[in-house]
Amino acid sequence: MDILSTLQLQSILNACNLNIEVMSTATTTGYQFFDLKVSLPTKIADLNRYRKDIGLALGNSNINMNVMADKKIVRLELFNEMKPENLMDVKCAVHMHTLDQVSYKGATYPIVLGKTFNNEYLDLDIKDSNHILIGGATGAGKTVLLKSIINQLLDYRVRRDAVIDIIDTKCVDYQYLRGVENVRLFNSVDNANKCLDYYLAKLEALKLGAPRLLQFLIIDELADLIISAKHSVIYDKLLKLIQQCRAFGIYVIAATQRPSADIVDGKIKANFPTRIALRTASAIDSRVILDCAGAELLKNKGEAIIRSPSHNNVHFQGFYL
Ligand SMILES: Nc1ncnc2c1ncn2[C@@H]1O[C@H](COP(=O)(O)OP(=O)(O)OP(=O)(O)O)[C@@H](O)[C@H]1O
Numbered sequence: 001m002d003i004l005s006t007l008q009l010q011s012i013l014n015a016c017n018l019n020i021e022v023m024s025t026a027t028t029t030g031y032q033f034f035d036l037k038v039s040l041p042t043k044i045a046d047l048n049r050y051r052k053d054i055g056l057a058l059g060n061s062n063i064n065m066n067v068m069a070d071k072k073i074v075r076l077e078l079f080n081e082m083k084p085e086n087l088m089d090v091k092c093a094v095h096m097h098t099l100d101q102v103s104y105k106g107a108t109y110p111i112v113l114g115k116t117f118n119n120e121y122l123d124l125d126i127k128d129s130n131h132i133l134i135g136g137a138t139g140a141g142k143t144v145l146l147k148s149i150i151n152q153l154l155d156y157r158v159r160r161d162a163v164i165d166i167i168d169t170k171c172v173d174y175q176y177l178r179g180v181e182n183v184r185l186f187n188s189v190d191n192a193n194k195c196l197d198y199y200l201a202k203l204e205a206l207k208l209g210a211p212r213l214l215q216f217l218i219i220d221e222l223a224d225l226i227i228s229a230k231h232s233v234i235y236d237k238l239l240k241l242i243q244q245c246r247a248f249g250i251y252v253i254a255a256t257q258r259p260s261a262d263i264v265d266g267k268i269k270a271n272f273p274t275r276i277a278l279r280t281a282s283a284i285d286s287r288v289i290l291d292c293a294g295a296e297l298l299k300n301k302g303e304a305i306i307r308s309p310s311h312n313n314v315h316f317q318g319f320y321l
């Protein structure tokens with residue numbers, strides 16, 4: 001669907017005899033917003049009643065309505081399927097220039113995840129955000145988000161001698177990193193178990209004063225580990241690691257298709273200060289990640305909501321790499 005002008009929408013509203021003024025429009029990745037001033041005798045219920053007609057006239061049935069009482073407006077959101085040119089836009093954005101801008105703010109390990117719906121970059125300082133948990137239904141964009149993070153961490157590998165370990169029991173998505181210096185892949189539950197042993201031994205050495213290293217442990221599909229045959233052993237090791245390694249420059253970034261309470265229980269959750277929900281299968285899953293519903297309504301692939309020490313449920317569109 002093409003970008004609509006305020007005039008087009010205004011003429012449709014007039015034709016429906018609605019006393020509504022189109023105040024402004026804005027576009028962001030995947031969405032176009034219209035801010036409307038509804039005046040009596042027209043009521044919001046009248047606008048709602050004509051929603052399907054408006055959709056028909058605009059050629060877009062993906063319309064949401066939000067009453068923004070504080071701004072005394074109704075915001076109409078039209079959802080557009082992502083077009084390749086939109087994807088290019090975000091693709092070009094992960095750029096050293098962006099990273100430099102973020103570093104400029106004094107961040108220690110900055111990464112950029114995408115763009116907010118106010119068209120600002122969504123950036124994180126991993127030092128503050130600490131362990132990150134990503135939850136979302138199958139196909140919502142967890143692996144793509146992890147890859148966009150890993151691509152930026154590769155830079156730390158060069159600049160800070162960081163090590164990146166990836167546990168990927170599906171064995172398909174990260175094979176392109178095989179052989180890359182300072183990147184290790186663990187492709188089975190047994191190997192994941194060994195990887196956790198390595199980290200726990202490292203932790204003990206660090207506690208005794210061994211020199212610190214910057215290490216990132218990426219886990220794509222946490223559920224595969226937690227429900228595996230060795231679950232209780234692996235669960236205990238993982239919990240110990242995430243509870244204790246935070247102070248030592250070891251950061252865990254994990255994703256799961258099953259953000260249900262049996263996988264992400266209270267203890268696991270409490271140790272991931274930063275949590276990101278892509279589209280979830282249900283409101284219950286959204287609550288597990290964000291402590292509130294909402295992620296089940298996300299539409300785009302890569303569209304997400306983040307809560308972290310510095311973001312209070314911020315809505316953004318993740319980069320596509
Ligand atoms: N940020 C994005 N922008 C545009 N398209 C995306 C984005 N993220 C994901 N996609 C599309 O969605 C597809 C599925 O994404 P991805 O493999 O990351 O899902 P997933 O959540 O890891 O699924 P699974 O749980 O099955 O592993 C991608 O191949 C890509 O085509």
Ligand SMILES: [Mg+2]
Binds near residue numbers: 142143144220
């Ligand atoms: Mg995946």
